[in-house]
Amino acid sequence: MRLADPAATLACVSLIFGLLLVVFPVSFPRMIVQNWQNARLTPIMILFTVSLNLGLYLGVAHQRSSRPGILASACLGSVPVFLLAGLNFLLQATIAHTLSLDIPNAFARVDEEIIAHTYFALIASMFGPFLLIRLGQQFRNTNP
């Protein structure tokens, strides 16, 4: 597994996110914020990233005619869950901190924080497991 394998798909997901932000500057962010408020955003993101990661991994394994490893599959399934759940806790702390400050337009700022956080967390949870697998491969084999 090389990092370039999932990179193209990640770039597409990232560009789609950006395109949605530009084309639907109001409704798309509103949808994200509302889902976050209803506590639906993190489970949706977990489902999306885990299925996409596993699909990518199986696709690459099939392409290279190699057998998918159980350790890598476990990493792809668990790391996004821990990462997204952990980052969600941090986001809640950040929002509480922002709202506690006496700054103008605090609610609008919080919305933008949620959108930015969602984007970075989404991409990080997709890239992180592959990075871990790649680093694991480097340790195991000095000449991949």
Next chain:
Amino acid sequence: MVALGIDELTADWASAKWLLWIGLYLSLGIVVPWAMTRAWAHQHHSPLRPRLRQVFQNGELGLVSLMLAISVIWDLQKSQYTSFTIALGSVFLAMTGIMAGAVWIESYCRRSTGTRFRPDRAWRDSRNLTLLVFSLAIVTEILLDRFAKVTAL
């Protein structure tokens, strides 16, 4: 908590400074070096007509990505996002930038030590990771643009 007045804030997205900004990186970082090789060949009456892939066959695109990532990290640091969001974005951009730069480092090490080196793999790796860094940079700049408008209210 839906943003008040966000319609007004985002209505002028067509002004899109980020598009010009990314165009500058694309032209100065990728197109200009390629055009310069063509110009050099023309000046020296050389039959050399390298394609983009040949100019960047050793993973040099990874270095362009690293520069781009540094630039976006700098913009993030200057923004008024909370320190957590800045840290998350910066760490992630740095990681992808480093991994893109590592493609060039690996190919340099392989060429220098005579270890098996495949230019097609170096090109493919650096191209895909560059695409990722560019897409991250574009979306981060869009997010920064939105946030700047909110804070300016």
